[in-house]
Amino acid sequence: MKDMKLVVAGAGGRMGQALVRAIAEMPGAVLHGAIERDGSPVIGRDAGELAGAGHADVAITTDPLAAIAHADGLLDFTTPAVSADLAGYAAQARIAHVIGTTGCGADEDAKIAAAARHATIVKSGNMSLGVNLLAVLVRQAARALDAADFDIEVLEMHHRHKVDAPSGTALLLGEAAAAGREIALADHSVRVRDGHTGPREAGSIGFATLRGGSVVGDHSVILAGQGERITLSHHAEDRSIFARGAVKAALWAHGRKPGLYSMLDVLGLSDR
Numbered sequence: 001m002k003d004m005k006l007v008v009a010g011a012g013g014r015m016g017q018a019l020v021r022a023i024a025e026m027p028g029a030v031l032h033g034a035i036e037r038d039g040s041p042v043i044g045r046d047a048g049e050l051a052g053a054g055h056a057d058v059a060i061t062t063d064p065l066a067a068i069a070h071a072d073g074l075l076d077f078t079t080p081a082v083s084a085d086l087a088g089y090a091a092q093a094r095i096a097h098v099i100g101t102t103g104c105g106a107d108e109d110a111k112i113a114a115a116a117r118h119a120t121i122v123k124s125g126n127m128s129l130g131v132n133l134l135a136v137l138v139r140q141a142a143r144a145l146d147a148a149d150f151d152i153e154v155l156e157m158h159h160r161h162k163v164d165a166p167s168g169t170a171l172l173l174g175e176a177a178a179a180g181r182e183i184a185l186a187d188h189s190v191r192v193r194d195g196h197t198g199p200r201e202a203g204s205i206g207f208a209t210l211r212g213g214s215v216v217g218d219h220s221v222i223l224a225g226q227g228e229r230i231t232l233s234h235h236a237e238d239r240s241i242f243a244r245g246a247v248k249a250a251l252w253a254h255g256r257k258p259g260l261y262s263m264l265d266v267l268g269l270s271d272r
């Protein structure tokens with residue numbers, strides 16, 4: 001079978017460069033195109049050389065439609081507005097679109113869901129195997145431990161450049177906890193605490209955000225009871241775990257019927 005031809009959006013970014021390296025290392029995929037923001041200083045550079053993966057003979061360009069015209073899939077770790085637009089292009093081209101971008105609002109999520117009628121979209125706040133397995137464990141723990149006895153808090157830390165909070169992963173883990181408790185996260189989450197907050201509301205799911213240095217991504221879900229505490233954690237040491245997951249997702253999505261899928265589907269951890 002022919003290698004899957006992949007385009008990397010945001011090819012000059014932290015994840016973009018990790019994706020270019022992952023494609024070079026993984027069988028079954030080949031770098032076909034690389035796009036960046038109009039005006040980016042990396043336009044015209046070879047994507048492989050920029051990423052330290054050797055010459056790829058793929059120049060970074062600005063036109064997404066031209067880049068995906070003859071591609072099979074798009075790997076996209078950019079910004080919410082860009083990902084929503086790219087989903088529309090992926091739908092027109094009827095290709096696979098792997099979205100790792102976090103911080104999407106309701107508008108962007110609606111555009112992505114609409115695009116998934118024609119594109120095969122895999123979207124997840126975290127593409128690593130470890131975090132997705134952690135989500136399954138969090139769901140089980142939240143189901144097993146009664147809300148009256150155990151409080152759930154999600155703690156995350158990331159590098160100083162991260163622009164969205166709580167992280168996509170923290171929200172994914174919060175959703176897993178809410179699913180275990182059979183509640184809607186939106187109705188029970190406490191995203192910020194400041195000042196005289198009063199006592200903790202029973203059954204709520206709290207979030208705490210730390211930012212600093214070069215931390216790739218640390219997440220803990222704490223289930224705190226009377227006299228005991230369970231902590232389920234994941235520590236990302238390298239962005240290659242997300243990049244390899246994204247390439248795996250693209251290979252999984254190639255030729256699959258259009259729809260909006262998650263990494264749990266890709267990894268066979270979904271119960272749907």
Ligand SMILES: NC(=O)C1=CN([C@@H]2O[C@H](COP(=O)(O)OP(=O)(O)OC[C@H]3O[C@@H](n4cnc5c(N)ncnc54)[C@H](OP(=O)(O)O)[C@@H]3O)[C@@H](O)[C@H]2O)C=CC1
Nearest residue numbers: 010012013014015036037077078100101102125126127242
């Ligand atoms: N799901 C997961 O597993 C993971 C998700 N992420 C998420 O991925 C996203 C990116 O993270 P990271 O790589 O650290 O961020 P970066 O800022 O390093 O990368 C984003 C890149 O997208 C580029 N970009 C901006 N606009 C466009 C455009 N119109 N077309 C093409 N490229 C564009 C940026 O260019 P410029 O800087 O010039 O504006 C930048 O190079 C974040 O939302 C992050 O949370 C990160 C790691 C793992």
Ligand SMILES: O=C(O)C1=N[C@H](C(=O)O)C[C@H](O)C1
Nearest residue numbers: 102125162167168169216217
């Ligand atoms: O911005 C990052 O770096 C990361 N973003 C994702 C998130 O928001 O959870 C995944 C990972 O933790 C790194």
